[in-house]
Amino acid sequence: MSLYSFGLEPLSCHTWNKDRSQIAVSPNNNVANIYEKKGKEWVKIHELTEHSGRITGIDWAPETNRIVTCASDRNAYVWTLKDGTWKPTLVLVRINRAASCVKWSPLENKFALGSGASIISVCYFEKENDWWLSKHIKKSIRSTVLSLDWHPNNILLAAGSADFNCRVFSAYIKDIEDKPGPTAWGAKMPFGEVLLEHKDCGGWVHSVSFSPSGDQLAWVAHNSSIGVSDATQGKEVTQLTTNYLPLLSVLYVSPSEIVAAGHDCCPIQFTYKGPGALEFVKKLDIPKQSSKTSMSAMQHFRNLDKRAIEEDSNELGTIHQNSITQLCVVAGEKAKVEKYSSVGLDGAMVMWDFKVLPCIPKK
Amino acid sequence: MSKSTMSARFRRVDVDEYDENKFVDEDDGGENQLGPDEAEVDSLIRQGNLMEALHAVLKNPPINTKNQNVKERAEGLVLKVLSAFKSSDIEKGVQSLDKNSVDLLMKYIYKGFERPSENSSAVLLQWHEKALAAGGVGSIVRVLTARKTV
Numbered sequence: 430m431s432l433y434s435f436g437l438e439p440l441s442c443h444t445w446n447k448d449r450s451q452i453a454v455s456p457n458n459n460v461a462n463i464y465e466k467k468g469k470e471w472v473k474i475h476e477l478t479e480h481s482g483r484i485t486g487i488d489w490a491p492e493t494n495r496i497v498t499c500a501s502d503r504n505a506y507v508w509t510l511k512d513g514t515w516k517p518t519l520v521l522v523r524i525n526r527a528a529s530c531v532k533w534s535p536l537e538n539k540f541a542l543g544s545g546a547s548i549i550s551v552c553y554f555e556k557e558n559d560w561w562l563s564k565h566i567k568k569s570i571r572s573t574v575l576s577l578d579w580h581p582n583n584i585l586l587a588a589g590s591a592d593f594n595c596r597v598f599s600a601y602i603k604d605i606e607d608k609p610g611p612t613a614w615g616a617k618m619p620f621g622e623v624l625l626e627h628k629d630c631g632g633w634v635h636s637v638s639f640s641p642s643g644d645q646l647a648w649v650a651h652n653s654s655i656g657v658s659d660a661t662q663g664k665e666v667t668q669l670t671t672n673y674l675p676l677l678s679v680l681y682v683s684p685s686e687i688v689a690a691g692h693d694c695c696p697i698q699f700t701y702k703g704p705g706a707l708e709f710v711k712k713l714d715i716p717k718q719s720s721k722t723s724m725s726a727m728q729h730f731r732n733l734d735k736r737a738i739e740e741d742s743n744e745l746g747t748i749h750q751n752s753i754t755q756l757c758v759v760a761g762e763k764a765k766v767e768k769y770s771s772v773g774l775d776g777a778m779v780m781w782d783f784k785v786l787p788c789i790p791k792k
Numbered sequence: 793m794s795k796s797t798m799s800a801r802f803r804r805v806d807v808d809e810y811d812e813n814k815f816v817d818e819d820d821g822g823e824n825q826l827g828p829d830e831a832e833v834d835s836l837i838r839q840g841n842l843m844e845a846l847h848a849v850l851k852n853p854p855i856n857t858k859n860q861n862v863k864e865r866a867e868g869l870v871l872k873v874l875s876a877f878k879s880s881d882i883e884k885g886v887q888s889l890d891k892n893s894v895d896l897l898m899k900y901i902y903k904g905f906e907r908p909s910e911n912s913s914a915v916l917l918q919w920h921e922k923a924l925a926a927g928g929v930g931s932i933v934r935v936l937t938a939r940k941t942v
Contacts, residue, residue, distance in 0.1 A: 547813075571815055592815060593939070628818070632937040652937040653930035670891060672928025 432748055432779045433471055435464075439774035441484060442755055447491035449759055453477075454772065455484040461498050463515070479506050479517045486531040486542075493537045499528035505542055505552070507561060520561035522550040530576055536583045538605055543574030549588055551600045551620075566598050566621045576636045580643040581763075584609040584618055587625075587646050589634030595648045595656070597625035613644045613660035627666055630656060635691070636679045641764035645701065647687050649676035655689055657701045665704040673697070678756040682766035682783050688713065690753035690771055694745055696781060713781060716746030751775035817939055827854040827866035837876050846885050849873045850893050850900075855940045863903075863942060870900045875915045886922040894927040895934050899942050902935050 438456035445452055452471065455461045459480040464471035482502030489496050496515065499505040503524050506517040522528065526545035533540045539553040542563075549566040572592035579586055579600075586600040599618035601609060615624040625646070632651030639646055646658045653675045656668040676691035690696040698710040732738055744750060751774035759780060761767035772778045808814060828849045836845035849870050854862045877885055889897065901923060904916045923931065935941070 571813070631934070651933070653933045670895065670930060670934065672930040674929055675933055 430748065430779055430781045432777055434775075434777045435462075435471070436776045438776050439751070440754070440772035440776055440778065442487045443757060443770065443772045443778060444487045444489040444496070445757060445759060445770070446489050447494070452778070453487050453489055453496060454778070455487060455498075456776065457483065459483055459500060459502070461487055461496075475515055477506075477508055477515055477517070480504065482527065485527065485529050488531050488533045488540065490533040490537040495533075495537070497531050497533060497540050499531040499542050501527035503527060503544075505531060505550075507540075518561065520552050520563065522552060522563050523565070524548055524550060526573075529573055532577045532579060534579045534583050534600075535581055536606075538583075539600070539602060541577050541579070541586050541600060543577050543588060545573040547572055547574070547590075547592075549574055549577070549586070549598065549600075551586070551602065553602055553605050555604075564602060564620060566600065568598075568621050568623055569594075569596070569626060575633060576648075578637045578639050578646075580612070580614075580639050581641070582609055582612060582643060585612065585614060585624065585639075585643070587637040587639060587648075589630075589637040589648050589650075591633045593628070593630050593632060593634070593650070595625070595627045595630050595634045595637060595646070595658070596623055597646060598623060614664070625658060625660075625664055627656070627658060630654070631668070631670075632675070635675070635677045636689075638679045638681045638687070640681045641684055641762075645681075647679050647681060647689075647701070649679045649689050649691065651675045655679065655687070655699055655707065657687075657707055659701075659704055662704045667701070667704050667707040669699070669707045669709070671697075671709065677752060677754055678771075680756040680758065680766075680769060681763070682758075682769065683785060684764055686710070686783075686785060688756060688769065688783065690756055692752040694747045694749040694752055694773065696753065696756070696769075696771060713783075714747045714749075748779050749773045749775055749777060825852065825854045825857040825862065827862050828852050828869055830865070830869060833869055833873060837873060842873070842877050842881065843885060843888060845873045845876070847888070847893075850889070850896050853896055853899075853942050855942060866942060867900060867903050871904055871909075871912055871915075874901075874904075874919050875911065877919075879918060882918055883922050883925075886919070886926050889926070891927070894923055895931050896942070897923050898927060898931045898935050899938065902932075903942055 441455045441457050443454045451465045453463045461477040463475040465474045480500040482500040484500045486499045496508040505520040505522050508515040524544040524546045528544045530543040542550040547570045550563040552561050552563040555562050574590050576589040584601045586598050588596050599622040630650040631654050634648050634650050637648045644660045649655050654670045658666045674692035676689040679689040687699040695714040701707045753771045753773040757770050758766050759768040759770050770780050833849045854866050901916050901920050
């Protein structure tokens with residue numbers, strides 16, 4: 430694992446380009462910065478300034494090389510690289526509240542945008558008029574949409590919301606794509622159809638993630654729990670409450686392994702093997718042994734007297750010194766993730782290696 | 793600047809009540825929840841079987857009911873059981889509970905902190921320490937985020 434600090438400001442969101450040589454991050458303001466890897470350092474090569482509000486989501490489409498950003502100013506822009514600079518195009522998302530998250534679909538012909546208006550805006554490019562249009566999903570959502578994830582079939586969209594519900598919608602847009610075949614989640618998928626609505630996730634659903642096949646959906650909620658809905662088992666929901674602080678981001682890294690991270694500043698691995706079989710595996714950050722620097726007796730008693738402390742460490746034992754807000758796949762395909770990245774409120778980006786230990790079959 | 797002679801009562805109106813999109817929790821029909829069985833728990837305490845009393849008092853929590861009396865009775869009963877334990881037995885008591893029961897115990901403990909009586913806070917703090925060791929900060933987070941609680 431390696432850490433890179435982008436400064437002192439929290440990183441609201443991050444996204445990688447196709448070959449992972451560039452990263453787009455926003456330091457909790459209305460600007461998105463693109464950095465390029467030069468040796469061991471990340472050098473800023475572009476600044477995307479068009480938003481007037483704090484940027485809440487960025488996503489980079491690897492194949493078409495377009496970036497979409499969304500912000501609290503109720504706007505979203507699609508950026509294309511022309512002559513070495515990124516040019517923004519306004520997207521008419523038609524929301525009257527802040528945008529909260531944005532994600533390109535797997536085929537990159539559309540993207541979904543969640544907002545505080547209890548609406549998901551699915552946006553696609555209309556060639557005739559040369560602009561980005563949007564269609565709204567409003568059904569049954571009653572509060573801010575906090576997170577989105579696309580199913581590999583480019584049609585289904587999972588949404589975690591602040592109304593304690595986790596839902597799967599169909600985002601099928603007949604103008605730009607063919608009718609989808611049936612999936613484990615359902616057969617009829619007109620636009621806006623609700624294929625899963627899990628009502629009581631226990632708290633705000635901060636993050637959702639489909640499994641590589643799309644047959645399972647994992648989410649993390651603010652009551653320090655993680656849940657999985659299994660479409661192959663009648664959409665049965667398995668929930669696991671943890672002893673840690675709430676998790677903010679969840680990512681499927683293999684058909685059965687899930688990595689989640691949040692306010693405990695440490696990624697945690699879970700495994701899902703079937704209904705009722707959602708288990709904690711281990712914490713993925715090995716806390717460094719606090720080096721006992723040789724302190725003189727005078728120092729020790731001075732600390733005790735002035736600050737009433739015995740040790741002299743203000744640092745957490747984990748690599749991240751503040752909550753992790755987002756996880757992202759870096760290397761490996763979705764079913765076999767080898768590296769993933771995390772950004773947090775400490776302004777740091779950490780790259781983690783994921784290794785699946787060989788399973789010793791029980792005798 | 794002269795004071796306005798019109799009524800300022802409008803400033804006290806709770807506008808959120810009139811919001812059409814106001815979020816209302818679903819009604820889970822908890823009118824029939826009566827809380828833990830008082831007779832059963834009392835007899836177990838008298839017999840000195842405190843572990844069983846603990847398990848019995850954590851059954852049937854009045855989570856969905858809107859009836860405050862039921863909730864208060866349940867809280868009082870739980871406090872009775874918790875106070876009856878010897879300090880050295882508290883840890884064993886907590887160990888014998890499953891995950892959901894630890895969460896429920898935490899909810900009762902924090903409810904008990906809300907209305908402190910003679911010795912209740914001291915007893916509750918001892919239980920809080922052991923319950924925290926078993927449930928972690930996650931159990932406290934669940935006390936804070938639960939929409940329906942005891």
